[in-house]
């Protein structure tokens with residue numbers, strides 16, 4: 001499904017601020033894989049997701065989805081295959097538009113817009129059914145402007161918008177980190193439900209090692225722009241947070257001191 005071949009990203013090359021954010025990263029994901037990504041600050045987790053989504057061009061290497069080479073394709077073209085949810089609940093939805101207008105945009109992604117762009121009754125029912133799944137009472141508020149929703153409600157809506165067209169790949173970049181713990185847990189279990197129901201191939205960055213263990217079928221650990229461990233389902237089943245910490249200590253170059261990985 002996803003094949004990342006030896007991608008390297010160097011920011012500000014040839015300057016004093018030169019930074020190798022990704023260093024010859026290889027990653028293959030099969031259809032339906034739900035991979036959690038952990039690693040310390042600056043390990044390259046977001047850069048990996050950004051490289052796949054086309055936020056920037058990689059310095060070298062290639063990215064394929066279902067055999068199509070996306071490496072030189074702009075971000076907006078890749079968006080037809082890729083759904084994304086970021087850490088900031090303010091991103092991903094339009095605050096001045098209503099819930100139904102936001103969903104209507106998500107459903108029309110990749111389609112040519114025509115003048116005849118009203119929201120029909122049948123379509124409203126589809127939205128209401130999807131919203132009801134979130135179990136946040138949003139199905140009775142489709143005319144509410146999104147800017148009035150709480151962070152958790154907004155992030156749940158963003159998740160729905162990112163998955164409603166069943167993208168080939170779902171990228172989640174610490175999408176619950178800015179929420180309070182209980183809302184974060186709710187959005188995570190909703191994520192798991194949507195991923196499972198739609199069999200979405202998913203790459204989820206998290207700083208919470210318990211979440212990395214609880215969700216998905218595989219864990220990758222990053223450090224200094226490289227993947228330093230790739231833990232398959234069989235091993236992941238019995239792994240504990242302490243095992244991940246000791247694996248990190250053994251394999252990382254940056255060391256664990258003062259690292260957010262520890263705080264998880």
Ligand SMILES: Nc1ncnc2c1ncn2[C@@H]1O[C@H](COP(=O)(O)OP(=O)(O)OP(=O)(O)O)[C@@H](O)[C@H]1O
Pocket residue numbers: 011012019020021039040041042043044045046047048
């Ligand atoms: N646009 C950019 N310009 C310059 N350097 C960048 C840019 N984006 C990322 N970097 C650098 O690349 C490295 C990897 O950053 P990245 O954001 O991918 O790490 P991360 O693992 O997501 O970290 P964190 O958990 O702290 O968010 C860091 O040193 C970062 O400062």
